[in-house]
Amino acid sequence: MTNRIDPAAARPGPTRRALLRGVGASAAIAAAGALLPRIVAPALAGAAAGRKRVLVLGAGMAGLTAALALLRRGHEVTVIEYQDRVGGRVLSLPLGEGMVSEAGAGHFRANMPYTLSYIRQFRLPVLSLNDGLPRYTVRGHAANAADLADWPWPLSREERQVSVSSNLNRYLYRNGLDTDTVLSARWPGPEQLDRLSDITLRELLQNVGATDAFCDLLDAHGGTFTSGAQALGIIPDLAYHFGDQNLFRIRGGNDRLPQALAGAIGPQRIHLGDPVAAIDQDGALVRVTTRSGAEFAGDAAISTIPFSVMGEVAVTPAWSAGKAALIAGIDWDQSVKVVVKARTPSWLAHGVHGWPMAGGDRRWERIVDITGNAPFSYGNAFFYMNGGNAAAYREGPRQTRAQDLFADFQADMPGLIDEAVSLQEFDWKAQPWIRGSFGSTPLGGAWMVREWAKPEGRLHFAGDFVTLKTGWVEGAIESGLRAARQIDPEAPAEGHPWIRQELPAAAE
Numbered sequence: 001m002t003n004r005i006d007p008a009a010a011r012p013g014p015t016r017r018a019l020l021r022g023v024g025a026s027a028a029i030a031a032a033g034a035l036l037p038r039i040v041a042p043a044l045a046g047a048a049a050g051r052k053r054v055l056v057l058g059a060g061m062a063g064l065t066a067a068l069a070l071l072r073r074g075h076e077v078t079v080i081e082y083q084d085r086v087g088g089r090v091l092s093l094p095l096g097e098g099m100v101s102e103a104g105a106g107h108f109r110a111n112m113p114y115t116l117s118y119i120r121q122f123r124l125p126v127l128s129l130n131d132g133l134p135r136y137t138v139r140g141h142a143a144n145a146a147d148l149a150d151w152p153w154p155l156s157r158e159e160r161q162v163s164v165s166s167n168l169n170r171y172l173y174r175n176g177l178d179t180d181t182v183l184s185a186r187w188p189g190p191e192q193l194d195r196l197s198d199i200t201l202r203e204l205l206q207n208v209g210a211t212d213a214f215c216d217l218l219d220a221h222g223g224t225f226t227s228g229a230q231a232l233g234i235i236p237d238l239a240y241h242f243g244d245q246n247l248f249r250i251r252g253g254n255d256r257l258p259q260a261l262a263g264a265i266g267p268q269r270i271h272l273g274d275p276v277a278a279i280d281q282d283g284a285l286v287r288v289t290t291r292s293g294a295e296f297a298g299d300a301a302i303s304t305i306p307f308s309v310m311g312e313v314a315v316t317p318a319w320s321a322g323k324a325a326l327i328a329g330i331d332w333d334q335s336v337k338v339v340v341k342a343r344t345p346s347w348l349a350h351g352v353h354g355w356p357m358a359g360g361d362r363r364w365e366r367i368v369d370i371t372g373n374a375p376f377s378y379g380n381a382f383f384y385m386n387g388g389n390a391a392a393y394r395e396g397p398r399q400t401r402a403q404d405l406f407a408d409f410q411a412d413m414p415g416l417i418d419e420a421v422s423l424q425e426f427d428w429k430a431q432p433w434i435r436g437s438f439g440s441t442p443l444g445g446a447w448m449v450r451e452w453a454k455p456e457g458r459l460h461f462a463g464d465f466v467t468l469k470t471g472w473v474e475g476a477i478e479s480g481l482r483a484a485r486q487i488d489p490e491a492p493a494e495g496h497p498w499i500r501q502e503l504p505a506a507a508e
Contacts, residue, residue, distance in 0.1 A: 051076065054067075055296050056079045057301060060087060061090055061258055063480065064261040065481060066491075068265050069480070073490060073491055077269055081270065084272050088258070090254055091255055095422065096341070101341075101370065106249075112474040117497035119248075119250065126251060127248065134356045141153060142412070145352070148160070154211065159214050171208050182236050193232065196230070198443055198444050199230075201215075220360045221241075221356065225386050226238070276289075277314065279301065288301065302480075306433070308330075333387060333390075334386075334427075334429035335385065336426070336427050336428070338405055338426075339423070340422075341421045342381060343379070343419040343420075345369065345379035358416060360412070364383050364385065364412070368384055383405060440465075440470050460486050
């Protein structure tokens with residue numbers, strides 16, 4: 001039986017009462033005895049002369065990060081959220097018997113210092129996951145990633161007997177890049193902005209020796225959009241996937257993190273279930289009106305409203321030419337996930353696992369194993385489809401399309417999954433508050449990097465989609481802190497993360 005997931009019903013966000021207790025856990029987590037620690041709302045840091053009223057539009061990770069950072073500094077903060085829950089695309093899906101999957105924000109890695117520092121700050125327990133060691137099916141042939149000597153594809157001599165990750169890192173090195181420095185908040189510089197704006201990743205790699213066969217394997221591992229994406233925008237994504245092998249999830253669901261932030265901010269400061277209808281900067285204050293008719297005013301505002309739905313908001317005065325082009329120009333994917341609760345993680349016996357445990361040029365695209373060391377006998381995985389594969393899936397009959405997809409996978413990869421106990425689908429295009437999954441810069445879009453960092457009057461912008469770390473919680477946190485520090489340069493991060501790329505000051 002296939003269930004279509006209603007995010008509002010599937011995993012309720014923290015209620016006002018729960019937030020007052022400092023608890024953001026759902027009923028399922030509470031039943032399992034995994035309640036969040038008590039988080040006390042921060043005391044105001046004195047009514048300094050510079051205290052401001054700030055409106056934060058959106059209660060995803062970027063908005064919550066910005067709100068808490070400003071609150072720590074003593075500013076008056078109000079968060080206005082379209083949905084009746086916090087978390088945005090950080091949404092965990094219950095599978096029964098205490099198990100959860102992830103509709104978005106499927107995992108964290110050790111090269112995400114902000115994210116891990118926030119998880120530690122709120123004392124959230126984590127599970128360890130396996131990195132991807134998949135079975136590939138490409139160009140009519142299949143082989144395990146681990147069986148390098150048996151790969152049947154027409155790779156070059158130097159690409160043979162070397163993993164996809166090692167090949168990719170070699171080609172990045174030849175281009176003067178690596179999977180560490182591209183994650184710095186200081187990257188990209190002007191030279192990279194210019195050089196990587198108008199070239200696809202496939203072109204960049206092939207310029208230094210990559211074959212079509214290797215690029216096809218890279219697509220099987222990272223998603224079919226990978227090699228055709230703008231090099232500037234996709235390289236940080238690859239750095240997360242191929243620069244670190246240490247993966248985590250939060251026990252009980254990754255949405256416990258935004259719930260913990262909301263608990264620290266306090267329910268009296270979060271206005272849920274009321275989409276923003278208008279933003280007016282014509283007067284001395286920023287005025288925001290919601291669809292219910294509620295009105296809010298502040299000295300500044302931070303918008304995390306996805307550009308995919310920004311056209312539904314009336315803006316006065318009209319956007320500048322740069323912001324209008326930015327809002328219209330970001331590319332949005334519309335991913336679909338089909339969540340599989342398997343009888344056992346049977347794929348482990350076949351020498352495959354992790355993110356992903358299978359990938360290819362078939363319509364199911366990739367399947368990701370997030371079981372890790374979770375205390376359950378079941379296997380926990382999801383199919384992850386983008387672009388044309390997601391669109392083709394939507395065209396199938398609703399009652400059977402998940403089962404049909406699973407049957408196709410079983411025919412292509414016999415034996416990897418022993419039995420699907422349940423199948424559930426989650427379609428990001430169907431979510432009215434975003435109508436997509438992640439936004440990214442198109443070819444020629446390097447100018448957007450400078451544009452999204454600039455305020456528009458008293459309105460500042462945040463959200464992972466206004467970073468080159470789109471689709472990642474780390475990008476959302478970085479953007480939230482960036483916007484908060486435009487209002488107050490001393491706005492702090494939680495947990496005092498050590499960012500390895502920040503260099504010490506030069507010696508006198």
